[in-house]
Amino acid sequence: MQQEDIRMVTETLKGDSEAFKPLVEKYQNRLYDLALRMTGNIHEAEDIAQTAFIKAYASLKLYNTAHDFSNWLYTIALNITRNRLRRLSIINFFSLERFGFPEGENAPPEPVDAHDKPEESLTKKELLKCLDKAVRNLPVSLKEVFVLFHFHETSLNDISIRLGISQNAVSLRLLKGRKLLYKQLAPKFPEYFKNGTHDKKEADYVKR
Amino acid sequence: MLKDKENLEGVFNKICAQTKLLETRDLWPDIKNAVEKPKRQIGFLRQPLWSRTAVFAGLAVCAAVVVFFIPGASENIKNGIKKLFSINYSLQLRDSAEVLGGLLVTDAQAQEITINNMLLRIKVTSLDEKAVRIDVSIFKKQTDGSLKLLHNPAIVTLRGSPAEIQVSDEKEPVYRLKLTPREQKDLTAYKCALEPIKP
Numbered sequence: 001m002q003q004e005d006i007r008m009v010t011e012t013l014k015g016d017s018e019a020f021k022p023l024v025e026k027y028q029n030r031l032y033d034l035a036l037r038m039t040g041n042i043h044e045a046e047d048i049a050q051t052a053f054i055k056a057y058a059s060l061k062l063y064n065t066a067h068d069f070s071n072w073l074y075t076i077a078l079n080i081t082r083n084r085l086r087r088l089s090i091i092n093f094f095s096l097e098r099f100g101f102p103e104g105e106n107a108p109p110e111p112v113d114a115h116d117k118p119e120e121s122l123t124k125k126e127l128l129k130c131l132d133k134a135v136r137n138l139p140v141s142l143k144e145v146f147v148l149f150h151f152h153e154t155s156l157n158d159i160s161i162r163l164g165i166s167q168n169a170v171s172l173r174l175l176k177g178r179k180l181l182y183k184q185l186a187p188k189f190p191e192y193f194k195n196g197t198h199d200k201k202e203a204d205y206v207k208r
Numbered sequence: 209m210l211k212d213k214e215n216l217e218g219v220f221n222k223i224c225a226q227t228k229l230l231e232t233r234d235l236w237p238d239i240k241n242a243v244e245k246p247k248r249q250i251g252f253l254r255q256p257l258w259s260r261t262a263v264f265a266g267l268a269v270c271a272a273v274v275v276f277f278i279p280g281a282s283e284n285i286k287n288g289i290k291k292l293f294s295i296n297y298s299l300q301l302r303d304s305a306e307v308l309g310g311l312l313v314t315d316a317q318a319q320e321i322t323i324n325n326m327l328l329r330i331k332v333t334s335l336d337e338k339a340v341r342i343d344v345s346i347f348k349k350q351t352d353g354s355l356k357l358l359h360n361p362a363i364v365t366l367r368g369s370p371a372e373i374q375v376s377d378e379k380e381p382v383y384r385l386k387l388t389p390r391e392q393k394d395l396t397a398y399k400c401a402l403e404p405i406k407p
């Protein structure tokens with residue numbers, strides 16, 4: 001995988017811009033998903049993904065082939081996302097949504113579960129929708145680790161590389177994020193969190 | 209704490225497992241468009257933005273240095289900001305030879321013409337878009353080097369209209385100063401003559 005990415009990068013650096021196309025096709029959904037889960041705005045997410053690729057292309061010479069290309073690309077996308085979120089937080093402060101207006105066409109689509117069964121689908125869909133919303137409301141530092149770990153199935157090591165923090169810090173942020181989400185979701189969807197509530201400490205935490 | 213962590217991790221792993229990545233439209237056409245655009249630009253425009261900015265800044269500094277090293281250039285820049293009048297004059301005192309010259313007069317700043325033992329200080333002041341006030345001070349140089357003001361006539365005239373000022377010495381009118389003030393920087397565009405009044 002990594003070798004193939006490096007080959008594409010090398011070809012692109014030789015002047016063949018078409019060689020960059022497979023890299024875009026390979027990572028566009030991942031970057032878009034990451035940005036959408038972080039911002040909750042489809043247009044913003046698309047723009048972030050696009051900007052990340054353009055920035056990556058422009059600074060491809062700086063990419064060290066000894067490291068994973070996906071980590072490098074994700075780092076670019078995460079930096080752009082953080083900047084956008086900072087800007088959006090200012091815009092949202094003055095937005096109509098604060099005054100009860102609907103989210104409109106920028107809202108993300110309904111979550112998709114690959115194993116959709118009719119009997120479960122409604123609750124699961126509802127849970128995923130609530131989870132998406134709860135994740136979006138997490139602080140940025142917790143949100144990014146949660147999305148990378150649980151939605152993008154990224155290893156702790158890769159997350160620590162992408163964010164430039166230690167693995168311990170990633171673990172702590174994950175734990176904190178999960179607890180916050182658990183606190184919000186467990187009362188609404190007890191059947192999904194029954195395993196979690198078996199633990200006395202967690203139960204106490206939820207009560208707190 | 210560990211159990212706490214493992215339980216919650218398992219719960220969220222189960223919820224998020226097999227959740228599909230949200231899909232976007234094909235971004236490549238737009239990305240291709242953006243990354244290939246710089247290639248289509250030629251020459252100077254192909255340079256990175258910082259390089260172009262540096263070139264422009266360098267040129268601006270060079271231009272400023274060149275301008276300020278030209279003698280009188282900075283003065284002319286200052287004068288250009290103000291209104292500038294220029295006058296061709298002809299001055300003749302009784303039997304002495306006629307003196308010809310050109311005079312640049314900045315708005316509201318006096319300029320001097322010296323001939324023999326006389327000194328004329330001419331000041332042109334712009335009153336509004338049409339009117340101009342002309343002040344002429346006539347001094348006589350004393351033997352001790354000091355100046356004695358003989359006469360201080362002033363006239364308000366329109367730009368482009370001829371004006372005439374009587375200039376007297378200590379006793380009687382001896383000169384007639386004719387001038388047509390125009391707000392142009394070309395010396396020949398102005399006419400000013402100091403004609404002796406023949407008795």
